[in-house]
Structure formats: structure tokens, C-alpha cells
Amino acid sequence: MRHLRWLSILFITVLVLSGCNGFTKGDSAAKDKGTAESDGKVVLDFWTFWGSEIRRPIVEKIVEDFNNSQDKIEVKHTFVPWGDIWTKELASIAAGSPPDVVINDINATALRGEKKQAENLSKYLEKDDISENFYEELWNATLYEGDSYGIPFNTDTRVLFYNKDAFREAGLDPEQPPKTWDELWEFAEKLDAKNGEKYERIGFYPLFGAGTDVWMLNADKVNFIDEKDEVKVNTPEKLDALKWLKSWHDKYGANTINSWQSQMESQQGNPFFSGDLGMLVQQPTFYTQIRDYAPDLNFGVALLPEKEPGNGNTSWGGGFVAEIPYGAKNPDESWEFIKYLTDQEAQEYWAVKNFDNVANKKAAESAADSEEFNDAAKTVYGLAVEAMPQTMLTPTPIVAPDFPTLINPEFDNVYLGKKTPEQALEDAEAKVQKLVDQNK
Amino acid sequence: MTGRKRFNYKTKEGLQGYIFILPWIIGFIVFTAGPLLFSFAASFTNYNITSQMDFIGLKNYEKLFADDQLFWTSLYNTLYYVAFSVPITTVGAILLSALLNRDIPGMRFFRTIYYLPAVLSGVGVYLLWMQLLEPGTGLVNTVLAWFGIAGPNWLFDPAWAKPALIFMKLWSVGGGMLLYLASMQGISKSLYEAAEIDGANAWQQFIRITIPMITPVIFFDIVTSLIGGFQIFQEAYVMSNGEGGPVNSLLFYNLYMWKKAFEAFDMGYAMAMSWILFIIVFVLTIINLKLAPRWVHYEGGGK
């Protein structure tokens, strides 16, 4: 009984402390919502998943600058956890009370346009055509039937990081990274270091840091489902890529690969930092991890090697757009804010402070020369900017948004030795074709 | 006279019964019934949450049964998980609570320790387990190696991915343990004393006294973990990066449904899936309820 008394005292204290917060539709709640005004300003709700110690101050500085740059609109930034932010956005759209601006996945922008989850921005673009500011591949990903449903904000690509000290040790020229798939193999053989049966250093494994699809794109330059909704899974180039990947898998064996792979997937401990991995495909922002977690690493970067000379260093990327959820109350003001967010000044600030690739071309190019970057940072950023024009996205096809669930298991079957690459691609093609036909 | 009085009493008692369950009835009508009916109705449409909801008859159901390989894959994976995880965790929780139900020093600490995993929840724990199940340097395989066992590749091997999740589930049997412990605490000590004098050993006492006395809770545990097992989602989602694991070995029913609902935005289809799952689980629960009188022992004599 004494416990209960103690608990009720605690309870009352808590309620007093919280001031019944959360049970009143008080001033603060009213101010946040919709067109409610404070000082005659329109208040915009802006949701992002940037809540970390590093990113939050940067996005909030941009918001503050915007708020100070004019006197009609006040943006309020809210952090909503990564991934779940979009479930919440969707629910709020369904309920007719969405926020004003949300950062969302670029690859599914057209799909969200088609489903009426995002507002059509065409009427604003007719007045202010800003489409030229962005990389073409990014811009195209926002289009559904020719209309844009989101403005590209940031992006990424895949490049090759390599350990210069390991190169030297293996008798390779640290200034000459591999340029083709054959060279990758050749260099990896030299970089491999074995103690008996156990690998002490792996030269390279293409699927650490990149998926099967990235290499297929690198070889073929065509997505699994192209713009005309044609299925392009079983192509000669993609088959070559799969065979090539399988040969890497056989080279190191499942046990070695799985062990290292799970290490990297768990986002703790990275063998590249300790020099146990000679080369690794990663996003350019991986540089910040090297800077923070392995500052002494002597590394270089290069474009993703090409399948054979002349095939092109096609890489793969993604990114995010700023969009106005369908049914948002203040689209005109939201558009003003989005324009600011994706304009050169804000983009450059974001690029430099975050060491992140941005969608605005001019901002990306001037960031590469930023005085705030040291030599290593400049090199990586410059290379990323160089890779951007050759970087492809994988926009979610509207006819078969969930097709990866069908093809990934087929790739797994190849690596497990249960199917030949030929058989797997044939089966994958048939399954995707069936899904496309069903949905058409 | 007496008959009428009895009748009156019965009506009065019945009325009291409805008052007891009134909060639930109100809650059900206000909060639950609407969304349930909506999801049932929408399962006959092409509902995509935001822009369309046209009646399409039984098409979603037809497609599921006739034309969707992944539906069967996900159903198989889920049945596999339920078939192993429910018995294993039930037995595990009962044995553990039997050990924790003795009056020996340090018991409060032991109970707290074993309950700990049940308190830990969420994404962080699953990421932690990915680390522990790492085939090379992970803690699980390191410990297995001490006993000369070469551990499998767990989450990377389609044959071991589901057992890995079951193993992980076993780690957090603390929740079930708590239920059994609460139930065992209610068993009168005199029963054990009498059995001990009759020469029954610990195992015999456990089988003849403890087990029958906790059958109401075993029944509860089986029914609820069956229902919960069919809804396994988050661990599979996190530990396969939302992909469904090697060769879709972790593509559980709810994960596939989630992908349909929130990746393909085919919510009508997902709702049809949910009602098929409902029927499966409902039938299994009814079977359980029907079988219960044969083995569940209520001391109160109630049914």
C-alpha cells in the first residue's frame, strides 16, 4: 500500500510537471496547424528525418535563413524518424491534414504523383521554371506524365574507394586505380592476403556496399523495367554482370563473404577502415566516416570501373525531393520555401556543411571548390560531381512497384549455387513480366 | 414464486454482466469496429489510400489464391515460424518459470535478469542481434565454437534465417515466464508438501501439480503467441533490411502485406490478405477453444 501512495505522489508530480501537456488543444497546437497565423505570418509545417547532431543544425539554419529572408512565411521544422516519416505522411494525407513540405524518396516521386499523394507542381513551374537547375536524371525521376511532383534536394552516387597503402604493399601504383572489371579482378588478386585458408585481406568484393542491380546497371545502362514499361531483366549485359558477380562469390566463398557482409550491414566495424579490405564501393559521403573513424587511412577514390573500355562508368544513385503532400493547406507558400531550399545558396550550404551531394548543379560545382574542404574532401567531392552525369536512378516503376521482391531471390539463388545465372535471369524476367501484365 | 425470483435474479445478474463488459463494448464500437469494417469493405476494392477505391468484387482474393506465388511463400514462412516458435517458447517459458519459482537466494535478481530481454524492444535490439549472429566474429558463433560447433551463416543462409529468428525469440521468453510465474505463485504450497510426503520427486511434482494448475495460463499463452506469431513483422523487416532475406526466406505474411500496402500502395490487396490471415488464425483459435475443456483445468470449475 505504501508503494501505491508513493506511486500516486509520483503520478501527480509528473502531471504537474507536464502541465497537462498533450491533453489540451492549447495555443501551441493551434499555431502549428494549417493557416493559423502568428504575427500575420503563414506557418508552414516542414517534416524531415534529419534529427542527428550533425544534420539538424544545418537544416534548421537553412530554415532560419529563409524565415529571416522575408516576412510572410514562417517555417517550423519537425524531425520525424527515418523511414517511419513516410508512413506518418501517408496517414496524414489520408486524413486530409498533411504537413506543408516533406522530404521524401526521389525514386518513388512519380508513383506518389500517380497515386495523388503529392501535389502537382506544374502550375508553379510554368511561372518559375527551375528545372534546368538540377541534374537531368534527377529531374526526370520527379515526372509523372510530364508533370513534376517534387523538387530534387540531395542525391548520391557510387564510387570506388581504395586503400593506397595496401596498393603499395601489393606492388600496385597507388595513383592508378582499376578502370575496368578485368582490372578490378586483377588488382584484387594482388591485394588478397591469406593466412592458410583464412583471408586476412580481401582485395575487393563487388557486392559489399552495392547491390547486384548496381553492376547490372553499370553494364547495361538500362533499368529492369524501362521507361516504356518493357521488362529488361534478361539482357546479355545483365547476364554477363551476374556471371561476373558469381565468379567473385566463388572466388572468396560464402563463409568469408557472409561474415564480412554482415559486419558491414550491421553498420558497425568496417574492414575497409582497418585495411582488411583493399577496395570498396560506397557513396561519396563515406568519406565523412573515414574522416571521423579512421583519420589515418591513406585512401584514394575513383569512378566505378567500366565493364570494358568504352562501356562507360555508369553508376547508381538515389536521393530525396522536397514535396507538397496532397491536400496541404498552403501550397503557394510551400512552393516559395521549396524554391529557397533547392536554390543555389541553401544547396551549397547543405553540400559543404554535410559533405553531401546536392541536386542543384551549380551548388554542387561550387561546393567542390569550397574553402571549407581540405584536399581529401575536395578530391572526393570533385569526383562525385564528375560521376553525377553518369549516375542513373532506379525510379519505382508504376506498373510494378514491388518487383524487386521477385528478382532478388533469383539473384540469391545464383550465389547459393541453386540456379545458373541463365536460368535465374530467365525466371526473373518471366516473373516480372507476369506482374507487369497483371497490373497493366 | 421462487421460479420468478430466480428468473429476476438471473436477469439482474445478466444485466450486471453487461455492465462489466460495457467499457469494452463502447471501446469496440468507437475505436475498433469502424476501422475493421472499413478494412473488410476495402478488401473488395482497389483502394490505394489516397486516390482510388473502386469495387472490384473478389478480384483481390482470386489473385491471391490463383496467381501470387509470394503469397504462398509468405504463408509457408509464417506457418514454419509459428509451428516452431510457439511450442519452443511455451516449453521454454514454463521450464524457466519453474526454475525461478523456488525460494532460493538471489531469486529477485535472476527474475529481473531473465525478464530483461522482454523489456528491450525495438529496432536497436534487432540490429544488436544482427551483430551477435554475425557468422565470423559474432558472439553466437564464437560461443558455439568453444564447444567445437561450426555455427551456420544464420541470416545469410535461407535454411538458417528462420531458425535464427526463433532462437532470438527464445532469448526473450521473459514475458511468458512472467505469466507462468504469476500463475505458479497462486498454487498452494500444501499441495507440494503433501506430494513430497508421498515421495514424489521434483519432476513428478512438476508434472502432476504444477502443470495442471497452470493450464489456464498455458492455454492463454498458446492462443496469444499463436496470434502474435502469425503477425511477426518487425524483426524480419529490420534484419533483412526490408527485403525479406535470402531467397525470401524471411518474407513473412505481414512483411509481404506491408510491402503491398506501403510500397506498392495496393492497400485493397493488403486488406484482403489480412482477412485471409484473420480466417486462418480465427479457425485455429476456435479449435483451441474447443479443445480447451479437455486439458485446461480451472480450479474454479468455471467454463
Add this chain to the structure above:
Amino acid sequence: MVKSAAPKHSHFDTIQGRRRALNIINWVLLAAGSLLVLSPLWWMIITSVKTMQEVMTYPPTLWPDSWNWSNYIRTWEAAPFDLYTINTLTITILVVIGNVFVNSFIAYGFAKVPFKGRNALFAVVLSTMMIPGFVTLIPQYVLFAKLQWLNTYFPLVVPAFFGSAFNIFLLRQFYMTIPDELIEAAKMEGASHFWIWWKIGLPLTKPALATVAIFSFNGAWNDFLGPLLYVNDENLYTLQLGLQVFKGQMSTQWNYLMAGSLLVLLPVILLFFFFQKYFIQGINLQSGGK
């Protein structure tokens, strides 16, 4: 596991001796098991005190190079965790109160009061657990939006006062074990079921109520999806939402995430540790009742 007990040695042939032997075996088994159960926790603790640089080294270290307890302070300062604690406590306490009393009330009705349609309604109670939450998530959200409850704690707290299937079922099972004669006797004396529930039902099911309290506390304390969906204002965020700041899209601040998770875990563990005595109380009452 327990079978190996009761060795045939003459020294142990007395009841006392056998008991002692059993206790020792029991203790050893539990101690060994604890090590297994605790090893993931050890991983959390060492990760929480490492520098990120050490977290990222390969292979991972099982004993940290340096114990940076200051990580805990930095973790707590990374977000307004004081506020989040109060918010989470507010929700949790209300949910626990609702769950314990209301479910117990409802469960008594299902277990001990005969009325028409009881079994059918009970089947409906169970049914509500069987529909996956995703498909009711959107309509439920729309419903709470219509009630003007978005950005308040009402959607998180109010439903707890209208019963939850899991807890109703659990408590019903415990009420079923109360002898009917006890209730009949009280009825003979003219007591209503409400009086019986309050005076006999509640005290006799204390261990079960403690279980429900612990489960509800745990559930509300760790709830992520509820606050995520229904709370918009960051000043109303809870601990579980706060912990998400350490989890990014590309990389995770493992040391802070683990430190934060351990800090959030602590109150639940302490509560459990001290709450256990309600189990023990339960024994006396119940065996006294028989």
C-alpha cells in the same frame, strides 16, 4: 532439466536434504543461463562507452580500449530527454491505470458473471487481436483526426480505458481459477458482483494484476508507432522517438544509441525489481482464500 535432481545418496534421502540439493542445481542452472541471457546486454554496455572510432574498428573489441562514461551525458544532452521522460511517464502512468482497472473489471464479467451471448462476445474480443495493425492503421488515424485528437495524447491514452483484448483474456484466465463457491457464498449474503469484484476479485488476482501492470508499463514505455503517428509537436515527443535521433539513414551513432537505450531501460528494470513482491503477496492471500 529438473529431472537430474534428487540423487540417490543416503545423505539426501530426507526431504530437507533433497530440497537443498535441488536448490543448488537450480541455482547453478539459473546462473549459467543468466550469462547467456546477459551477453547481448554486455555488448550494449561496452558499445555505449566506446568512442565511435572504436565502434567502427574491425574485428570488434570485446573489452573497450577506454570507458567513456561521458557518452551517457552527451546522449542525454543530444535531445531534450528530460522533457521526453516526463511525457513518456505521463502517458505510461495513465495507460497502466486504465489497463489494470478497466481490464480487470471487464475480465471479471467474462469469467464469473453469466449472461447471454458471453461466449460469442468473448470470441469477438479475441478476434480483435487477429487483424494485423497495418490495415487498420490508416482508418484509425482518420478516425482520431475526425475526433480532433491529433497532436494530443488522447489516441494513446483513452483506448487504454476501454479494455484491450490481450489483458482481458489474461485476467479472465486468472479469474477462472477462483473457486465458484467463494463467489456463490458472497452472493448468498446478498453481495452484488461489483462488490465481489472489488472485495474478492481484485485482491485474489494481485499477481495477475501486477503482470498486467508490468506488461502495460513496458508496452506504453516502449511504444513507438503510437506516438510517432499521433504526436506532431516535438515538445510532446517520447523517449522512444527521442532515441531515433541517433539512427540515421546511412550511419548510426551506436555508442549514443546504446547508452540511450540503456538509460531508457533502467526505470523499467527497477520497477520490475521492486514490483516482484506483489507476486509474493499474492501467494499468501490466495492460499489463505482456499
